[in-house]
Amino acid sequence: MSYSLAKVDQIIDGYGADKEALIQILLDIQHEFRWLSRETLMHTADRLGLPMNQLYNVTTFYKHFSLVPQGRHAVSVCVGTACHVRGATRLLDRVAQGLKLSPDETSADEKFSLKTVSCLGCCALGPVMVFDGKYMSNPTSNEIAEIVEECE
Template sequence: MAQKLSKIDRIIAKYQADKSALIQMLLEIQRENRWLPPKALERLSQRLGIPTNQIYHIATFYKAFSLIPQGRHAVSVCLGTACHVRGAPRLLDRVTDALCIGPGETSTDMKFTLSTVNCLGCCALGPVMVVDGEYHGNPSGKEIKRVIAMCD
């Protein structure tokens, strides 16, 4: 844990313990851990002098943050308008079926987290599925299964 806290301290130091950079620090903690561990938030609260309730308000307000550990592989389906009219609901159904978890859920083996996103700005590709940062435009059922099978 001490080691983890020193990581948090490094992030705080990078932003000179500037309170107004709280959201930036949370983004970095989220990226390193794939979630925001309570210990990290406590540390931020102490070091920056920001009350815990304010930190939790921010941590539950923005979509980028999670207070629950996330799976090793992030799968998301874009629900932007262009994707919606090109069949995003059906794509989401298929991805849900393939992963056996619904949007916002993480598989018990911590392998996958499925999320939805409101427009990634890749409308020409739509409907879009993103797996660990790789974009897949209008994937077929077979393609979905292939991409998921490639995750270990």
């Protein structure tokens, strides 16, 4: 099940169905289901009394919101300036090869999602990869392969 409207209702009620809390509500919904489906957005719009165009405006403005299903494991590679000069392109190639995904893609079994991000604020570790919230400095192909093996 990729989403449940009952859970969406619960999240919206948690904010008192306040339209001012739109972004926070959307963040929570995305955290719960890993993406925002059309049905979830329509339901949220109904509950908050907001027009759909405003929800699409917000969700397409912020890169964090995803309108496509995301994998169970989130992999981000930093391509910010510092990481770039320290070899982010080569790291991204390695990761893409290891996961068999191209950037901004999700595997068919929804196991992994590969994203590029711009600066994570730890440039000294660059080039950086973040795997499910864990920061890794310039992992080798073997290290990447190990992680891929370990994942469910």
